[in-house]
Amino acid sequence: MPGVLTKMTDTLGAARVMVRAGLVPFPRVDHGIAAILAVRKYGPFAGPIHAHAEAGLDAVAIIDERGQLTYAQLEQQSNALVRAWEANGIAPGSVMGAMCRNHRGLVLTMLAAAKLGAKLVLMNTGFAPPQLVDVAAREQVRAFVYDEEFAAVAAALPSDVRLFLSWGEDTERGARILDELITGQPTHAVPHPATHGSFVLLTSGTTGTPKGAPRERTSPLASAQFLDRVPLRPGQTMVMAAPAFHGTGMSQFAIALALGQTVVMQRKFDPEGSVRLVAEQRADVLVVVPTMLQRIIDLGPEVLSKYDTTNLKIIFAAGSAISPDLCRRTTGAFGHVLHNLYGSTEVAVATVATPADLALAPGTAGRAPVTCHVELYDEAGVRITEPDTVGRIFVSSGLSFSGYTDGRDKERINGLLSTGDVGHFDKDGLLFVDGRDDDMIVSGGENVYPLEVENLLYERPDVLEVAVIGVDDAEFGHRLKAFVVAAPDSTPDDQVLKAYVKERLARYKVPREVVFLEELPRNATGKLLRRVLIEMETPKD
Template identity: 65%
Template structure:
């Protein structure tokens, strides 16, 4: 039997709830003083989930408000709401409903959004597939998650041979006319009417997939959560209602999905494109006067690496927020972005499993470049040593554990992350500085033990990319008979740069301890990365 919460625990919960409501009110998410609208919003979110519920509320509040802009132009919240009603009705006529698992293998566009909304209205579970999947990964995930229907873009048709014939197919996006082997979502929508659909017994929710850098991606369910949890993003990131967000991070990734849903909840317009392009992103930000830009760090790298004349061509002065998450943001890249765009960088640390852990504001970054900041309301971060003892001293490295109302409850295959004192392991190691700012030192499974000394690759990598002639760097440990492991660096040079291995080693020796100097240096055209920019270290040898 679970013990009743203590008085102090109840007091903490009440305090967090009050703070969360205050944060949401300041952002414009709580419609005070319209109590009736607030109750209606809570009712719709409870019926259809945070995404479909928020879209319906935005459509009701202003039927002409633009919810989304993609390559096909603008579409209003009301149009999205109505078309998803029709799609949900058409799918229900084909036997899909509460508990059904629907997968989406799509780029970012309105048809994916409509499919997401329709799945929520059906009470179906939607698995967001990575667009970088090969056939074996697609087959493994579809079988494990028991996918019954698959929505896909035409460009991925050849991958579908990996999926069983009993899985229904629906075409999401097509730039071609004529006949198609499977129905398009547009054909399903026009085949029925767009009247509101009955609410399911409970919203279906999403399944996000882990990055899969060490094997087949695991499924992390995201069921319905309390609207109060949106305060975890809004507490330290000043998003506001009725603005415009450019979404560069893909919707299948937790970064893109969370900010997309939050933008719709705020009644903000979202601008997206099927594929990321750095100059097109700047053009979109300038054209739509976007106040927020959501990226993963590799996308930011491609933007700031543009020719200065290209950067100066677009007016991005409306940007108040560059929201970054998904992988480590190096001090060099964060500083370069600040020089280009001003103090707008917000660096979020979290994961598919724990969701939000900490956020570094521009003020945090100015004080300590490379930090991931502090925990927002409703979140807690604690460091533990290998024996499970809590670490309280600054500068001492420990394993990172996170408490958050958005943390998942376990993978779809029944496994879970390690839990200590109710907090979930992030899989990273880090330390707090004397001001209480968190720094991530690396993955706990990436630590290199060389000659009895512990080395985390990120320290060496961050040093290397500070050089103007180095574009990217990755460091791994390789087997060594004498030292157990030795460091090997993989370096991508900037255009036109010339560099040799001895210069790289001498540079590291001049700035770091001798045992952190790579014994080997290999130059590559590019680092192997997945679709969200994480380095695939298992591809480096």
């Protein structure tokens, strides 16, 4: 665990990063003090909006399918929404839920919940009714904001849950619409809550029902983790393709608003539509999850060359591993702009790979930014220091959670939190994630991590997507099975794919079977659902 000297060094380093990035408006000390006071009043998400509005920032905050909203309008409308909710019986300390795509309704809900002092549970837009009901009951949700398209899902909630529509209508439950609620309400600043509002982010649910990872009040210095190795700056324009209800989108959205950027929100992801927005808005930043990036690159040069993306300085990707092949193809399509963040819902930020890191070692997770510390441990809890030695990844971060909402926690060693992944450092100190700890396959007494085999097959032009799992085998304990989605206009042969792996990796890493699918099962944030593939192999009673 970082000692006193390390913490002092982290604090000074974080302060320097924030000044360099423009988050601390030196030498305008008065603006800096006002921003700090606003964050103390309303928290790290709503506080900067209030500070920008009070300072008279004349800038567009968000652009969505309904048009533009300035920072002043965000401040005023969120104040009105707080008062409307209070008039509808929602008090500070209430637990609210939101199931919304990327648009102003979600943004206003997040801001108003923070100003009210409510706890907001950000639901996955891919939830079916049973999942929503289970999570809402566990988190004790008493009010729920949702998009019209999720009316059938929201209908499964108990009748005592107050319902609010982001916009649209729901004739079955008669939910109040946010636009109507705020009409006529006073828009001046609301009193700050006695206790800050908070967010509950949900884990990806790749192994079962998503768990709740609360995000309580954090130090403003924690923002430096995102700014240290990613050149986000004031006045930029960001296209938000990643869902804002999850850690990747929410973190970058919060940073963008704190910097006074303009965020262009894409309600539903469309690969060519994202590139078109980057070109039309002369965007500096594009935020995606890796599956989105894969689909953008797979558009090919003929489509991508139609759009002028020369102003794009940053592609920020996080949420799952990026293959070396995708790193190289992204650089070929957009230049040296890819920044890959590695972390998790629980630990937040672990490492960031810059374009320079990815040029040196495509596929690397990079290095820990300021205030973050990454260490590897073996199964006995002994720290691993030798390069190229695989161990379990543990992280110390000022944004790490304190435990799940159901009372459970992840393993901790020396104050560092487990990511659930295994990886290694190379001789240059770059981190590589080799796979999930529980994805390891033991075949014939040898340890195999699927990611290595998947990355190799991704390099083939006839393979669009691939996932490797272990299935029971009487002779070897487990054998590898690959699920492959063929690239458009390609018909890869299973024997050719197996021979390709055999020529490049050890014999025990060669899949014994290759199955071709139309698509791989993924959740709403693009994460692969290996359990669905495993269930396909499980005999039914």
